[in-house]
Amino acid sequence: MNNVVIGILGSRLDQFGLGKRRWTRWRPTVAITMHAEFPIHEYLLMYLPEDEALLRVVLADMAEVSPRTKVTTVPIACDDPWDFEQVYSQIHAVAVSQTFDVEQNNYFVNITTGTHVAQICLYLLTEAHYLPGKLLQSSPGKNGVQGTYHLIDLDLSRYDQIASRFAKESRDAVTHLKSGIQTRNAAFNELIAQVEQVSIKSTAPMLLNGPTGAGKSQLAKRIYELKKQRGQLSGNLVEVNCATLRGDNAMSALFGHVKGAFTGALNARAGLLREAHQGLLFLDEIGELGLDEQAMLLRAIEEKIFMPFGGDQTVSSDFQLIAGTHRDLFELVRQGLFREDLLARINLWTYELPSLKLRSEDLEPNIEHELNNYARKAGHKVSFNKAARAAYLQFAYSPQALWRANFRDLNSSITRMATLAVGGRITEEVVAAEIIRLQRAWQGFQNENMTGSERLLENYFSSSQLADLDLFDRLQLSEVIKVCKASRSLADAGRTLFNVSRDKKSSINDSHRVKQYLQKFGLTFQQICTPNKS
Structure with missing residues (x-):
């Protein structure tokens, strides 16, 4: 495997004049090619056009100390080497123009030279795999002009201590989201683990579905606390139950109003969306919002701007949205009560919180x-x-x-x-x-909460008797009772219930099999056909 280094010519660190004095000083681009145990077969060297004179000197010196190193030079044009967007775009353009053969080469990205902005860009492009391989950091040391170097592998899984720390932080965050409760429900634990990842990595809207009291509001608060702890939010948590908002009050509460917007509007009002700037807005029961409010909310989510009620100038607010509902929003869309475009926008991360x-x-x-x-x-x-x-x-x-x-x-x-x-x-x-x-x-x-099976069984059992039956027995028994009620005789019920196994028996006695099953629960065929609740 060949070693290939990608780096930037350092207009300051690589610059120590044209005379022999330069050989007494550590110059990172030249020095990295002077380590016998770390031969550099190729060097992709980016440089600013104004540093061409320095480039010629450095290339000559690299050829002298490491004649086998092939150097490919690439100019990058930056009017301002401290302009992050400009520098990133230039280095990114170089990265995507190259053909990297990771099967044949080991790649190292030298982040020693260049401005701090350039070093950050090199790091980000390496982390995103636009530039393959490991980071290379060199520094002056006791080895004189050679200096020392250090390789940094961005695969954190190789660093057990760091990996275990991140795993612990993730576990702590999950525990925080669950209010410290060690839940035993596997599906709920899996749901919260994903919520933790999305909360940290995404600022997109989240939708929490679930019945009243399932914990939507509590989870939204915990997400806010987690994001604020990580420095991802600086503003407030603003909570509102949309079921309490109606008519002009809904518009005013959410988007604010200007003075005189309606009778009684003696002063202007900022509104909840602006209160949530740089923070988190939790809209519980979002399905209760009117269509006009939904349209304005969609614009506020997508463009971060909206119009206060009665106003003619837009205002802005940058907030993250968490919406909650116990209703089927897709059904509301079909009924024309909820905007399909708004649902599509808030449905990226949807979580169904289970009932107790x-x-x-x-x-x-x-x-x-x-x-x-x-x-x-x-x-x-x-x-x-x-x-x-x-x-x-x-x-x-x-x-x-x-x-x-x-x-x-x-x-x-x-x-x-x-x-x-x-x-x-x-x-x-x-x-x-x-x-x-x-x-x-x-x-x-x-x-209201009874299933059809439970209602049927109530004709034959008391509440305490039903409480002693497993769900399996209740479901199976209710189906047997349905067949018996629809049958003219015990034998007829047996033929229906044992329609497959009866053909495999030499002696058929379906009636006896049904009778024995019913007796296990203290029932008879006659009792089923003339129900009398005990």
Whole structure:
């Protein structure tokens, strides 16, 4: 493999006159070709046209100390070597014009010479793989004119200590986004891990879908805190529930208004979008916005400008948007209630936050989290006794626990029990009273939340009996009952249920098989055909 160096002629460091005195000084471009253990086979040397005289001297000296090094010179025209955009464009143009053969050559990008702007550009282009290989840094040292050199590999995975630090920072960020709760739901953990990456790397809008109380607002706050901690935001977090905005009030609240824009507008108002400048704007229930507000919001997202209500001059605000909704925005688009172009703009990063019922394995850690939150606010610790904890968890996991408002219901429930706990201990009596309270609160929604299978089984089983059945048994049994109800006889039901396996048996007794299955749950075919709820 040949060693190929890419660098810039240093108008200061490579410049030490034309006489013999120059051989007593370290000159980085010449010096890097003087290391026998690091032979340079080719050098791609960029230079400014005004340094052509210096270039001729350096080329002659490189030929003297390393005659086998092939030097290719490339002029770069920069009116201002401190203009970042100009320097980057010039070096980028050189990079894309070259054909790099990484199979045959080892490439090294010398960031020792050039202005600080040029060095940064070389680094960025190497990191983005426009320039292949490793970074090369040289410096004067005890070796006289040769100096020393150091190779920097940008593959951070090669540096175990750095890699482990970044991994820890990522884990810490994920834990922060989850409010420090060690959740056990694999899908939710995977979702939050991606949110962490996107939060750090992207300023594009994010859309958080999920039912009321699933934690959309809490997650938005955590994203803001994480970005602010990393120095990516300097402004405020501005939160607004769009369901509270109607008519002129919506326009004024979001985009501000000029004095006299409407009756009662005695003074101008900046509006929430301008308050969120350099910060984060969380629009919860974005599906409740009117179409006019949606059109103005789209322009504000794309162009960073908008018109205050009643005004004729645009104003600007540079903010990041997180939108939240519990509604199906695609269905709202079909109904003509939500702009398709706005949905396309905010749908780049969309995350579906699951309900508490879908994260049942996270009930325990969230109960502990709520208890800890209460202790911080109240100034004293509260905990369950063993029996009370078991009773509360049994109810929390049961079909009777609807958790209709999700984590808000859980927060309210724990707060009530902790407040009523005597001596910091939640007892069985406190839990029993809380369960009754929750059941009463959810009573009107029981039928609404029932599946067709649960409604069918309620004709034959009490709530406590259903609570003792696994989901698998409830689903299977409800399908068997449906077949029985549609059949003229036990034998007819058996022929339908065992339509494949019956052909593989020498002795067919489908009726007996159905009868035995039903008996396992205390049911008979006659009882199913004339249901009588126990």
